[in-house]
Amino acid sequence: MQTASLIGHTQEVLLEILKFNKPADALFQLFFRSRKYLGSKDRKFIAETGYGTLRHLRTCESRIRLAVKEELFEEDRALLLICAYLSLSPNGSLELSSTEIAPQFRGSRVREDLDGIFSTLKMFQPTASKGKAQTLGEEYSFQDWMVERWVKQFGEEETLRFCASLNEPAPLTIRVNALRASLDVCREKLKAEGVETELVPDIPNALRLKKRINIFQLQTFKDGFFEMQDAGSQMLPNAIDPRPTSKVLDACAGAGGKTLQFAALMKNRGEIFASDVQGFRLEELSRRSKRAGAQNVRIKPVESLSDLHDKFTGFFDIVFIDAPCSGVGTIRRNPGMKWSVTEAMVTELSEKQRLILEQCAPLVKPGGKMVYATCSLFAEENEVVVGRFITDHAEYALSQIRLAKTSSVSLSPVPFDYLLPHQRDTDGFFCAALTRAR
Numbered sequence: 001m002q003t004a005s006l007i008g009h010t011q012e013v014l015l016e017i018l019k020f021n022k023p024a025d026a027l028f029q030l031f032f033r034s035r036k037y038l039g040s041k042d043r044k045f046i047a048e049t050g051y052g053t054l055r056h057l058r059t060c061e062s063r064i065r066l067a068v069k070e071e072l073f074e075e076d077r078a079l080l081l082i083c084a085y086l087s088l089s090p091n092g093s094l095e096l097s098s099t100e101i102a103p104q105f106r107g108s109r110v111r112e113d114l115d116g117i118f119s120t121l122k123m124f125q126p127t128a129s130k131g132k133a134q135t136l137g138e139e140y141s142f143q144d145w146m147v148e149r150w151v152k153q154f155g156e157e158e159t160l161r162f163c164a165s166l167n168e169p170a171p172l173t174i175r176v177n178a179l180r181a182s183l184d185v186c187r188e189k190l191k192a193e194g195v196e197t198e199l200v201p202d203i204p205n206a207l208r209l210k211k212r213i214n215i216f217q218l219q220t221f222k223d224g225f226f227e228m229q230d231a232g233s234q235m236l237p238n239a240i241d242p243r244p245t246s247k248v249l250d251a252c253a254g255a256g257g258k259t260l261q262f263a264a265l266m267k268n269r270g271e272i273f274a275s276d277v278q279g280f281r282l283e284e285l286s287r288r289s290k291r292a293g294a295q296n297v298r299i300k301p302v303e304s305l306s307d308l309h310d311k312f313t314g315f316f317d318i319v320f321i322d323a324p325c326s327g328v329g330t331i332r333r334n335p336g337m338k339w340s341v342t343e344a345m346v347t348e349l350s351e352k353q354r355l356i357l358e359q360c361a362p363l364v365k366p367g368g369k370m371v372y373a374t375c376s377l378f379a380e381e382n383e384v385v386v387g388r389f390i391t392d393h394a395e396y397a398l399s400q401i402r403l404a405k406t407s408s409v410s411l412s413p414v415p416f417d418y419l420l421p422h423q424r425d426t427d428g429f430f431c432a433a434l435t436r437a438r
Contacts, residue, residue, distance in 0.1 A: 002100065003097070003100070004097065004100035004101045004104065006042060006045050006046060006049075007049070007079065007082055007083070007086075007101060007104070008079075008104050009035070009038070009042075009046050010045075010046045010049045010050050010053075010082050011075065011078045011079050011082060011104070012031070013027060013028060013031045013046065013050055014050050014053060014054075014078045014081065014082065015074065015075065015078050016031070017050070017054065017336050018078070018336075018339075021336065021340040022336075023334045023336065024050070024051065024054060024334050024335060024336045025333060025334055028046075028047055028050065031046075032046075048169075049082060049085065049086065050082075051169065051335055052085050053081050053082050053084075053085040054335035054336050054338070054339075055141060055167045055335040055338070056085055056088065056141045056167070057081065057141055057335075057338065057339060058137065058138060058141035058142070058143075058338075059084075059088065059138065059139075059141050060080075060081045060084035060085050060088075060141075061081065061084075062138065063084040063087070063088075063120070063121050064077070064080050064081065064084055064121075066120060067080075067084075067116075067117045067120035067121055068080065068110065068117060070107075070109060070110075072107065072110070073106045073107055075105075075106055076105050076106055076107050076110055079101070079104060079105060080110075080117070080121075083101070083117075083118065083121060084121050087118070087121045087122045098114035098115045098118060101114065102114050132151060132156055133147040133148040133151050134147075136151070136156070136159060136160060136163060140160075140163040140164060140166075140167060141167070141338065142163060142338055143338065143339070143341075145343055146328070146338075146341075147159060147163070149378055149379070149380075150162075150163075150377065153377075153378075153379050154420075158420065161420075161422045162377075162420045162421050162422045162428065164422070165332075165420075165421040165422035165425075166331045166332055166421055166428075167332075167335075168332060169332060170230070170330075170332040170333050170427070171208050171209075171425060172208065172209040172212050172213075172215070172228070173200065173206060173207070173208050173209075173228070173229065173230055173231045173234075174197075174206070174207050174208075174209065174215065174226040174227065174228050174229065175205055175206055175207075175226060175227050175228075175229040175234050175257075175261060176205040176206075176207060176225065176226050177205075177224055177225055177226055177227060177260070177264055177292050177293070178205060178264045178267075179224075179263065179264050179267075179268060179292060179293045179294060180223065180224045180225050180292065180293055181225045181226075183204075183205055183207070185225075186207070186220065186225045186226055187207065189219075189220045189225060190207075190218070190220055193218050193219065193220060195209060195211075195213065195215075195218065196209070196210040196211070197209055197210065198210060200231050203231050203234055203235060203238070204238065205234070205264075206231050206234050207226070208231075215228060222291070223291075224291040224292045224293055227257060227260060227261075227288070227292070229257050229261070230330075230426055230427045231424065231425070231426045232329075232375075232403070232419050232424065232426030232427045232428070232429050233257065233258065233375075233426075233427065233429070234261065235403040235419065235426070235429070236258060236320075236322070236371075236373055236403065236429065236431060237258050237261040237262050237265055237320075238261075238265070239401050239402060239403050239431065240262075240318060240320065240369075240371055240401075240433075241265065242262060242265060242266055242270070242317070242318050243266070243270070243317075244266045244267050244269040244270055245269060245270050246266060246270045246271075246317040246318055247270060247271050247273075247315060247316050247317050247318075248262055248266075248270065248271070248272045248273070248316065248317065248318045248319075248320065249272075249273045249275065249308075249312070249316045249318070249319045249320065249360075249363060250262065250272060250273070250274045250275070250320050250322070251275055251305055251319055251320065251321045251322075251356065251360050252275075252276055252321055252322050252323060252324060252356070253274035253275060253276050253281075253282065253285060253322075254276055254278070254281045254282075254285075254322070255281050255282075255284040255285055255288065256274055256282070256284070256285030256288055256289070256297075258320070258322060259272060259274045259285060259289075259294075259297055260285075260288060260289065260292050260294050260297075262320075263289075263292070263294035263295075263296055263297055264292075264294070266296060268293075268294065268295050268296050269296060270296055271296055271298060272294075272296055272297045272298065273298045273299075273300050273312075273316075274297055274298070274299050274300065275300045275301065275302050275305065275308065276301065276302070277301075277302060277303060277304065277305070279301035282299050282301050285297070285299060286299055304359065305356060305359035305360055305363075306359045308363055309362055309363070312363050313362045313363060314362070314363070314364070314365045314366070315363060315365060316363050316364055316365060316368060317365060317368045317369070318364075318368060318369050318370075318371065319360050319363050319364050319368070319369075319370045319371070320370075320371050320373070321356055321357065321360055321370065321371065321372045321373065322373050322374075323352075323353045323356055323372060323373065323374050323381075323385075324349065324352060324353070324356075325349055325353070325374035325375060325376040325381050326341045326345060326346055326349055326376045326378060326381060327341075327375050327376065328341060328375075328376055328377050328378065328428070329374075329375035329376060329377050329421065329427045329428025329429055329430075330375050330427045330428070332421065332427065333427070346376075346378055346380050346381060347380065349376075349381055350380045350381050350384065350385055353372075353374070353381060353385045354385055354388060354389065357370075357372060357385065357386075357389045358389070361389075361393060361396070361436075364436045365436070366436055366437065366438050367435070367436065367437075368435070368436050369399070369433055369434065369435050369436070370396070370433070370434045370436065371401065371431065371432070371433050371434070372385070372386055372431070372432050372433075372434065373429060373430060373431045373432075374429070374430050375427055375428060375429055375430075376428075376430060377418070377420070377428045377430070381430075382416070382418075382430040382432075383416045383430075383432070386398075386416070386432045386434070389434070390434070395436055395437055395438050396434045396435065396436055396437070397434065397435055397437060398416075398432060398433065398434055398435075399433045399434065399435045400433070401417055401431055401432070401433040402417055403417050403419045403429060403431055416430070416431075416432050417430070417431045417432070418430050419431075
């Protein structure tokens, strides 16, 4: 398929993402599902170009503002964003043909001056900004308020490193399901299906695929030998390390990736209760549990986590809270989050997270543990939430938890733990463990 046509297809999906603020990966899947005529190389170009444009949206918009002074149709703006990205990307050597692309633009003045616009896009050089946060925001294409918070939390150098890391595509990582197969057996089965893998150091049962493929079509997946799960996400249950006899509550289980990992770690013994206020997500967990052979999972849909108080007060050895959050630690997978997350959203989520901790607190037995985690990198959703909870609950004290040897960003004397994307090529996570004394 010609480049101009591929750019046109990329424009279609980019407009959908920018218009509806939905996760980019879900919209790309829907887009490709409805256009089965696209070959693998075409899909690769569309996906890489679309994701790349989202990752560098702020830089691309700066280029367009310099190249075009007039107001643009949304369709034309999307096309120029893509062209701006292609001019700065490793594919920059790709020669954009104004003759081929011009008919796709609605604005006549843009069509007539396309050669000049393309020339300006390629020659663009960013100007230095006054503030450190704004400089990093423009260089790595993040909102200024995000970078300002991160510089304050982590320092300029650390922020620069993980902002650069968040602009890289995430590797495809799977977790071998020990209830169905050993690591070696799973690797051999995958190899027989033409899939090459590599070990992930220090993370048991984690494998990275050397090439991106549709893993859901593999027989090994259908047989329950593995689940798709980021390596950082796998570190959380491993760090908690529940005993096989434990009673565990996964309070915000969702579709249950970590629930199933708990089941494997506990060797199908003990009891795992999986709850979520969004009951439809637990339906997916039910299907996944059967495929994985997880027999110790009890699904408990709730309207509120306080619904569990009557039967389960003081019941659980471990309550795990994978709290709903802004999700900015997963920007590598969904770069549209760079632009959809707002400061007001973070404040609203912080209050919701505080309430979830309050509702879960009575469910932990004396001597038990509550583990709070997010895939956010904002203090307001993390140590601030936990700090307020500790202040109000003298029966709880922070205890040490480490996600990985190379994590633990030291922010205070207490043992909060951050895993930043550049440290282990994972999503970003925060984790805190709280032990109940009485």
